């Protein structure tokens with residue numbers, strides 16, 4: 389893994405310092421990563437990825453959580469140059485994966501991608517773009533599935549990596565931020581489909597967990 393920003397257990401900012409959607413007033417505990425910092429860090433992730441590129445890249449967005457990260461990362465990657473000072477040919481793919489209910493991994497990983505799409509990965513350099521790695525179970529399952537279709541390489545970039553004892557020790561090639569073992573929302577990360585409309589990454593409050601539990 390390349391270097392990343394390590395966020396400590398008590399890091400973060402009081403909610404009063406930010407303009408936040410009023411409908412989440414009681415549902416957040418603190419802002420963990422402000423939107424501006426997320427965007428700055430993505431610029432560097434794109435530079436690091438580009439520096440390692442030699443071939444066209446098939447960038448795979450893991451839906452739904454990674455769509456905001458994916459859009460911003462691709463915007464930055466398009467402006468980057470590879471090792472030969474050439475721009476990087478990019479194509480996009482979208483993979484829908486679901487494994488969580490409330491704040492718990494269900495243990496079952498559902499991956500929706502057609503056989504035809506996966507066959508087209510043969511011989512390609514895949515860049516999987518994920519929002520967060522928690523236990524690592526989703527990513528290991530996804531990589532195992534994709535490997536069967538013989539891509540030339542698989543690299544993973546995750547905006548967040550949770551520091552949790554539940555981890556299966558999987559670590560992606562590129563990570564934006566290592567975060568404490570807390571349930572976070574915002575910047576498209578959801579809790580039962582809520583909070584995707586929050587720009588900053590924040591820690592959900594007990595009130596928020598109860599208000600949006602299924």
Ligand code: IMP
Pocket residue numbers: 453487488493518519520521522523524525526527570571572573577578579
């Ligand atoms: P893993 O299989 O435990 O690594 O979980 C990965 C997936 O769980 C991510 O793609 C997210 O959809 C979801 N997830 C894990 N932790 C969080 C969190 O703190 N906030 C929102 N979603 C999370």
